[in-house]
Amino acid sequence: MEVIPSFTIDHTHLMPGIYVSRIDRGFTTFDLRITRPNHEPALAPSAIHSMEHLMATWFRNSEVKDDVVYVGPMGCLTGMYVIMTGEYSVHDMRRLTIECLQWILxxxxxxxxxxxxxxxxxLHDLPMCKWHAQRYLKMLQEDFHFEYTTLEVTLADGRIFADA
Ligand SMILES: [Zn+2]
Structure with a gap:
């Protein structure tokens, strides 16, 4: 198996916020982290599924629609990935996500x-989706986290672990 050249984020210190997960070949993967991993309950599958439909709809109709490559939920159910082409910072993504969450509400x-x-x-739950949207919106507005703490995790056979 090919070695994946990726750092690994330290999930024990990861707060809700927006992070750059990876940049490859002109594509930036943003980590929109909605709940604190392993400390707070993750989203229910039904709530994050509704979040996916709503967020994807908003991003694909927004001012940045031509640069939106992908919007989808994380397997761990604690956030969403948004993949963009072009030059976008976490601060740009914060502004866009705030607008998106206000629309969802x-x-x-x-x-x-x-x-x-x-x-x-x-498998949908709009009330729980909006409950998380409201909470996440408040965190992005009042206590914005955007810098990862990283770990180097190498598997026994030399492969580097990556979750995205
Ligand atoms: Zn669906």
Whole structure:
């Protein structure tokens, strides 16, 4: 297996915020961390699924829509990844995410929740999605974290571990 040249973030010190997870070949992967890993309850699958539909809809209709490559949930259910082309900083992403969360809070339904448009259309929870959106919004506005603490974690066979 190929060695993945990536640092590993120290999840024990990771606070909710926005971080640059990786930059490769012109693509920046942003870590939109919504809950504190291993200290706070993660989002329920239904809530983060609704967050995905809403966030993807907002980003793909926003002023930066042409630079949006991907919006999707983390497997650990504590945040979202947004992949962008072009030059964007965590501060740009903070401004965009605040606008996105404010829009989510004004929504009364989750887009694309029919059997034709979603792979698990019953797995949604707008009230819990909005509860997390409200809480995350407040954290981004009042106590913004954007610098990772990193760890070097190498597996026994020499491979470097990476979670994204
Ligand atoms: Zn879906």
């Amino acid at each position: 004004s929504q009364t339904e989750v887009p694309a929740t029919t059997p034709e448009t979603c792979g698990n259309y019953l």
